[in-house]
Amino acid sequence: MTQNPAVICLTSLSHSGSTVFSMALACHQNTVSLGEVYQVLREGPEYWLNANDKICSCGQPAAKCDYWGPALRKLIEQKVTSPSTDGYFEQAYHLLLDEFRHLYSPQMQAIDTSKGVKHLKLLADSGNIDTRVVFLIRDVRSYSCSQTRLARSENRKGFKKVKGHHWYQMLRWLIDNKKRESLLSSLALPYTTTGYEPFCFEKESVLADTFAFLDLPSRSSSANLAESKHHVLFGNPMRNCESRKQKVHYDSRWFNETGYLTPAAMFPFVMQYNKAKVYRAHEPINNDVTALFPEFGAHS
Numbered sequence: 001m002t003q004n005p006a007v008i009c010l011t012s013l014s015h016s017g018s019t020v021f022s023m024a025l026a027c028h029q030n031t032v033s034l035g036e037v038y039q040v041l042r043e044g045p046e047y048w049l050n051a052n053d054k055i056c057s058c059g060q061p062a063a064k065c066d067y068w069g070p071a072l073r074k075l076i077e078q079k080v081t082s083p084s085t086d087g088y089f090e091q092a093y094h095l096l097l098d099e100f101r102h103l104y105s106p107q108m109q110a111i112d113t114s115k116g117v118k119h120l121k122l123l124a125d126s127g128n129i130d131t132r133v134v135f136l137i138r139d140v141r142s143y144s145c146s147q148t149r150l151a152r153s154e155n156r157k158g159f160k161k162v163k164g165h166h167w168y169q170m171l172r173w174l175i176d177n178k179k180r181e182s183l184l185s186s187l188a189l190p191y192t193t194t195g196y197e198p199f200c201f202e203k204e205s206v207l208a209d210t211f212a213f214l215d216l217p218s219r220s221s222s223a224n225l226a227e228s229k230h231h232v233l234f235g236n237p238m239r240n241c242e243s244r245k246q247k248v249h250y251d252s253r254w255f256n257e258t259g260y261l262t263p264a265a266m267f268p269f270v271m272q273y274n275k276a277k278v279y280r281a282h283e284p285i286n287n288d289v290t291a292l293f294p295e296f297g298a299h300s
């Protein structure tokens with residue numbers, strides 16, 4: 001009996017913590033993150049095998065990477081090389097996952113952190129790739145504070161100035177997350193929704209729930225992000241900052257900001273969705289104030 005190839009897709013709006021979350025998922029003994037697979041495929045295998053300046057997170061260019069080297073050469077061998085050809089992406093995904101299974105033991109699972117939704121539609125259509133989706137949502141207050149901060153620092157002109165407003169970012173957040181949620185439902189892919197904040201503050205229990213959804217056995221050790229296994233050829237592997245790799249650092253700047261308060265009062269439905277989706281399974285998030293402010297913790 002041949003089992004279908006399987007893949008775990010981590011999906012979220014951009015700037016929602018997917019990089020750090022994917023590294024935490026890849027700390028499981030049975031998972032390896034392959035970064036943004038769809039974006040690798042979009043360039044075609046020849047591009048990557050010849051691009052000696054594009055370095056995989058393992059430290060090697062694609063041609064010498066233990067995973068991408070043989071996987072991309074397999075695409076060329078099978079003449080699956082041209083992204084504009086009909087059926088290219090589906091065939092290519094298949095070959096990549098076959099190669100993954102060939103290289104690692106059969107219980108290992110690949111993590112795909114591709115942006116956008118094209119790969120999700122394609123995987124749902126393929127019908128013979130077992131796909132499970134983890135949908136990560138960041139607290140709208142944290143999201144809108146960081147997005148407005150970013151937009152204002154970019155000094156946008158004209159209509160794009162709207163990006164520097166909390167009301168715009170909060171509505172954008174709601175619309176885009178709802179859109180993705182209804183897409184996942186309509187594709188009938190098995191998915192789970194996870195809040196980024198519960199992950200940061202109750203990491204072990206959120207990860208345990210996620211691994212259970214993914215049918216992965218209990219993790220053998222507690223996650224140190226530096227232990228994650230990855231071949232990220234395209235995407236943000238957090239490779240540039242050694243200290244950030246050790247543990248989850250939560251950007252708490254929004255705790256001191258108030259710009260989201262008025263739109264939050266004007267759009268209670270945004271806050272209701274936030275509460276329902278981000279904190280759904282983890283309410284109250286944590287009554288123990290020492291989890292948020294370790295300096296108030298035991299001094300003994």
Ligand SMILES: [Zn+2]
Binds near residue numbers: 056057065230
């Ligand atoms: Zn690699």
